[in-house]
Amino acid sequence: MPSNxxxxxxxxxxETFSAAKVKALExxxxxxxxxxxNTVDTILGYFETQMGPFNGAKLVARAWVDPDFKARLIADCxxxxxxxxxxxxxSGAEGEHMRIVENTPEVHNIIVCTLCSCYPWPTxxxxxxxxxxxxxxxxxxxxxRVVLAEFGVELDESVEVRLxxxxxxxxxxxxxxxxxxxxxxxxxxxxxxxxxxxxxxxxLVEV
Amino acid sequence: MFTKFEHFAAxxxxxxxxEAPPRQNGHLRFDRDWEKMAFGMAxxxxxxxxxxxxxxxxxxxxxxxxxxxxxxxxxxxxDYYQCWLAALEKLAVASGVIEAGELDxxxxxxxxxxxx
Numbered sequence: 648m649p650s651n652x653x654x655x656x657x658x659x660x661x662e663t664f665s666a667a668k669v670k671a672l673e674x675x676x677x678x679x680x681x682x683x684x685n686t687v688d689t690i691l692g693y694f695e696t697q698m699g700p701f702n703g704a705k706l707v708a709r710a711w712v713d714p715d716f717k718a719r720l721i722a723d724c725x726x727x728x729x730x731x732x733x734x735x736x737x738s739g740a741e742g743e744h745m746r747i748v749e750n751t752p753e754v755h756n757i758i759v760c761t762l763c764s765c766y767p768w769p770t771x772x773x774x775x776x777x778x779x780x781x782x783x784x785x786x787x788x789x790x791x792r793v794v795l796a797e798f799g800v801e802l803d804e805s806v807e808v809r810l811x812x813x814x815x816x817x818x819x820x821x822x823x824x825x826x827x828x829x830x831x832x833x834x835x836x837x838x839x840x841x842x843x844x845x846x847x848x849x850x851l852v853e854v
Numbered sequence: 855m856f857t858k859f860e861h862f863a864a865x866x867x868x869x870x871x872x873e874a875p876p877r878q879n880g881h882l883r884f885d886r887d888w889e890k891m892a893f894g895m896a897x898x899x900x901x902x903x904x905x906x907x908x909x910x911x912x913x914x915x916x917x918x919x920x921x922x923x924x925x926x927x928x929x930x931x932x933d934y935y936q937c938w939l940a941a942l943e944k945l946a947v948a949s950g951v952i953e954a955g956e957l958d959x960x961x962x963x964x965x966x967x968x969x970x
Contacts, residue, residue, distance in 0.1 A: 668943075674964070766868075773868070
């Protein structure tokens, strides 16, 4: 947007203009002692290191390499989270009841939700745009295979598709199948393969 | 249930497609460095109590509403963080963090500096 400052020749390059404006605001706030040079970095750091699908990926990767852990994760997701070294507030210990459902060669699970507050953010991070879209929810309920195909997931006719309505009471998420060709991978390498979409059941894990 | 203000701030914006920031793979998506800075400053000022987060949210929604009223819905010029920056500027002035005109003066100084 053009500046009101008459001395500034607005070149039409709003990129440069916006960048300069943000810089100017930042320097003003620092001059006034309202923020310091790293206030914003600290805030952004939270989003980069804590508010993402990190925890879900770690849980799934461990479940893939440790069958006993997998059994505990499926039986009691919150308790399994306690075994991990997660940051405070990210373990589901705040009364958010999480449950995980396992994809198998016979059953494919998808989570749906109408309220974004029901999204299992401690494990999956921020929800994608389309997740809250009423059209997405209606369509996935009515024609899950068509919606899955649009996401690039082609399932054999024999595979049963199950839908899980995640809610304030139970926040469902999906334990995807471990892809072939990952036998020699470490837990960290496996975790890096996971996406929120895979843990929502609208994508497969790809190597 | 919210243990962090940052988490509260981000999730409170997820109410509608318009007001929610761009995301990718469960993360916030920033295409340009200044977006990050604008995002972080808006949260920082509210976290320090200069305005309620809900005030920022409503200002953002109103700013987006104004843009939509003046443009086609598929206008390629649409830019979420331009609206975000405009909302931040409005609230920074309204809450008295900066004075009206102060930002433009600083901006002019910054630009003149560069030109010299």
